[in-house]
Amino acid sequence: MPELPEVETVVRGLAQTVVGDTIESVWLGSKPEPLKSPAVVIERTLRHARIAAVRRMGKHIVIELDRAHARRPKVRRTRSKTSPGKDTAQFIVHLGMTGQLLVSKPDQELEKHTHLVAQLASGRELRFVDPRRFGRLAVHTRNGFETAGLEPLDVGFEIFVSLFRGRKTPIKSALLNQKLLRGVGNIYADESLFRAGVRPRCCAASLTRDQLRRLYDSIQQVLNQAIAAGGSSVSDYVNAQGEPGFFQFEHRVYGREGEPCLVCSTPVKRVVIAGRSSHYCPLCQK
Numbered sequence: 001m002p003e004l005p006e007v008e009t010v011v012r013g014l015a016q017t018v019v020g021d022t023i024e025s026v027w028l029g030s031k032p033e034p035l036k037s038p039a040v041v042i043e044r045t046l047r048h049a050r051i052a053a054v055r056r057m058g059k060h061i062v063i064e065l066d067r068a069h070a071r072r073p074k075v076r077r078t079r080s081k082t083s084p085g086k087d088t089a090q091f092i093v094h095l096g097m098t099g100q101l102l103v104s105k106p107d108q109e110l111e112k113h114t115h116l117v118a119q120l121a122s123g124r125e126l127r128f129v130d131p132r133r134f135g136r137l138a139v140h141t142r143n144g145f146e147t148a149g150l151e152p153l154d155v156g157f158e159i160f161v162s163l164f165r166g167r168k169t170p171i172k173s174a175l176l177n178q179k180l181l182r183g184v185g186n187i188y189a190d191e192s193l194f195r196a197g198v199r200p201r202c203c204a205a206s207l208t209r210d211q212l213r214r215l216y217d218s219i220q221q222v223l224n225q226a227i228a229a230g231g232s233s234v235s236d237y238v239n240a241q242g243e244p245g246f247f248q249f250e251h252r253v254y255g256r257e258g259e260p261c262l263v264c265s266t267p268v269k270r271v272v273i274a275g276r277s278s279h280y281c282p283l284c285q286k
Contacts, residue, residue: 001059001095001096001097001134001185001186002059002095002099002231002237003059003183003184003185003186003187003188003231003232004056004058004059004152004153004182004183004184004185004188004223004227005188005223005226005227005229005231005232005245005247006095006231006232006237006245007056007058007059007060007061007095007183008056008227008231009227009230009231009239009245010061010095010101010239010240011054011055011056011061013103013239013240013241014054014061014063014101014103014240015053015054015055017103017124017240017241018051018054018103018120018122018124018126019051019052019053019054020050020051021050021051021120021121021122021124022048022049022050022051022120022121023046023047023048023049023050023051023065023118023119023120023121023126024047024048024119024120024121025047025118025119026042026043026046026047026116026117026118026119027116027117027118027119028042028043028115028116029114029115029116031115031133033133033134034115034116034128034130034133034135034136034137035136035137035138036092036136036137036138037137037138037139041139042091042116042137042138042139045065045067045089045091045139045141046065046091046118046139048067048069049065049066049067049089050065050066050067050069051063051064051065051066052064052065052066052088056183057145057146057147057182058147058149058151058178058182058183059094059095059178059182059183059185060092060093060094060145060147061092061093061094061095061101062090062091062092062145063090063091063092063093064088064090064143065088065089065090065091066087066088067087067088067089068087088143089139089140089141089142089143090139090140090141090143090145091137091138091139092136092137092138092139092140092145093128093135093136093137094135094136095130095135095237096130096132096133096134096135096136097132097134097135097235097236098130098131098132098134098135098235098236099128099129099130099134099135099236100127100128100129100130100236100237100238100242101126101127101128101240102126102127102128102129102238102240102241102242103124103125103126103127103240103241104124104125104126104127104242105123105124105125106119106123106124106125108125110127111127111129112131113129113130113131113133114127114128114129115128115129115130115133115135115137116128116137131236147178147182148178148179148182149177149178149179149180149181149182149183150163150180150181150182151181151182151183152181152182152183152184152219152220152223153220153223153224155181157212157213157216160212160216161209161212161216163180163181164180164204164205164207164212165205166205167203167204167205168203168204168205169203169204169274170200170201170202170203170204170273170274171193171198171199171200171201171202171203171204171207171215172189172190172193172200172201172273172274172276172278173204173273173274174204175189175192175193175219176189176274176276181219184219184223186254186276186277186278187232187234187251187254188219188222188223188226189278190253190254190278190279190280191218191222191251191252191253191254192215192218192219192222193215193218193280193285194252194253194279194280194281194284194285195214195218195221195222195252196211196214196215196217196218197211197214197284197285197286198211198214198215198285198286199280199282199285199286200271200273200278200280200285201271201273201278225247225250226245226247226250229245229246229247229250230243230244230245230246230247231245231247232245232247232248232251233245233246233248234248234255253268253279253280253281254279255279256268256279257269257270257279261281261283261284263281263284264281264283264284266281266282266283266284268280268281269281269282
């Protein structure tokens with residue numbers, strides 16, 4: 001599943017290519033699973049809207065829409081109160097496990113599992129492709145979209161420490177809890193715990209301040225390095241231009257079960273915690 005670095009990479013690519021463009025028309029596929037908002041509402045909200053900004057919130061892509069120039073002249077009516085933000089909206093995309101949000105040329109072949117095509121005034125198309133259909137598309141017409149949890153790249157150390165006080169779950173489970181830190185997933189939890197020298201089964205509440213400091217620094221380092229490398233392409237992930245990331249070549253434990261640790265040569269182990277695979281070095285991580 002694309003995690004924070006992959007989503008951030010897609011967001012940055014979209015911000016460089018489609019901001020300022022206008023959506024002229026929208027085609028939606030027949031599969032209902034990706035749609036969290038009704039198809040007619042998505043189509044009506046996106047059509048004629050200008051893409052004002054693109055940002056990330058956790059693992060969600062938030063496309064800010066300016067609909068001011070999309071309004072049609074109407075018969076003059078008596079003046080009435082209107083809600084603030086009536087000319088703005090948000091298009092929310094969650095990539096799920098295999099979702100891709102691509103900026104494509106109109107003559108590029110349409111992939112089999114394409115669920116949305118937004119034709120842009122520039123002549124390009126914004127396409128959402130998702131073979132397994134765990135991704136989600138939604139619109140918010142009053143800019144009310146919000147997710148739980150704190151952004152791991154923005155949270156301060158003291159607040160980070162407070163997140164784990166009294167939590168008797170394994171630290172790996174706590175890191176995957178999106179109500180605490182949003183955007184951290186399996187790959188980057190494993191990689192951060194390895195760099196911090198902390199085993200994934202350790203009770204979150206039992207970690208010392210020094211261990212939490214190492215973990216905090218490791219999360220910052222790993223996420224920033226992964227963003228710089230364009231994310232990890234271990235499955236279907238590609239950026240907005242259809243290009244893979246390269247951070248998978250920097251993985252030290254994730255997906256390396258049985259292979260020698262890159263630090264001490266001890267075979268990397270895999271355990272299952274709360275139904276998720278966790279990879280660690282039994283010597284380097286205590």
